Amino acid sequence: MAGHATMRCGEFRTSYRADTTIFPTPMSRNFALGGVVLLVLAPLVLNAYYLNLLIQIGYYGIAALGLNILVGFTGQISLGHAAFFGFGAFASAWINNSFGIPVILSIPLAGVLTTAVGMIVGVPAGRIKGLYLAIATLASQFILEDFFARAEWFTGGSSGSLANSISLFGYSMSSDQSYFYVVLFFVVVMFLFGANLLRTRDGRAFVAVRDHYLSAEIMGINLTKYRILSFGISSFYAGIGGALYGHYLGFVSAEGFTILLSIQFLGMVIIGGLGSVMGALLGTTFMVLLPEVMTSLVGSVGDMLPGLSQGVAYIKQMAIGLAIILFLIFEPDGLAHRWKMVKAYWKLYPFSY
16 A cells, blocks of 8 residues: 555556556566576676675575565464475476476476475464464474485485586586576566465465465465465475576585574575565575675784684574664565565655655
8 A cells, every 4th residue: 555655646547457457567577587688688798706695695595585475474483494495406306307307407307396395394383373383394304304315316316416408409508607697587476476476375374374364265265275385385385496506506415404504594584575576585685695705805804803704603603693683673574575665765855744
């Protein structure tokens, strides 16, 4: 409603379909298209370091959007998202190595396998909620971690698993420049799918379950079905993101999918904004760039404070924790809400009152 109150003169909607478009205004649509065009041209001007950061934002952003669909839109909670992210990475490598299926196909298949695992884990969500559900998903995190260590046929055990690079028409997309386009393709597809999902009957059912489950049940919404379905969709996103992560590194090891990564995913969602598709990308960008900024700051004052450089790893972890706490206190609606306020101010300027 706030967005409608700040619409430009001449912008009006006369149907429900027009009121539920992905882009609320032509300007926002042009802005999004311009952003995609700039990203397509990015490998021509950016070096490998910046492309690496953009690729990280891409595959983490896909996984964060999945968690946002579960937490922000359906009102569930998951402390095991990193385990699903890791399962997708291992699954894609296993499908490619064991069955010879091309990597470009093993990535979506890994998402499907992760969806199946996520729906199994989500079965308790039909009966429990809140703290009990958080504990159940935390248990799934440790169960999958143990599975990664023991299932050598699937993960390679402690040795890890090799993940081949993507090859299309005989061209290996192993460089940062070429792999960036692969990640960009999946980001555009997955975010469009996510934005469209929330305009569908199922998407509105997710929001109804989140807002008031008793009212949703009275309206005929099957709570168990939609709670489990949200876990499946969330896991699908985590699986796709994890598969892209694995094939980018070329090697998958269980050490990278701990509870700390699950907390970072939650941080991405909180900082970006719960219940916002764009917020998932904003929060991921913040969480990926924050450690880099802290490293630069520590490096700039390292000559004056030599001991500070030795603790840069701890400082980065502290900065992430502090950022989550500050956002919870001062901006609980996240960066997406702040961006809406900036747009509203721009539309009303100079009559901001």
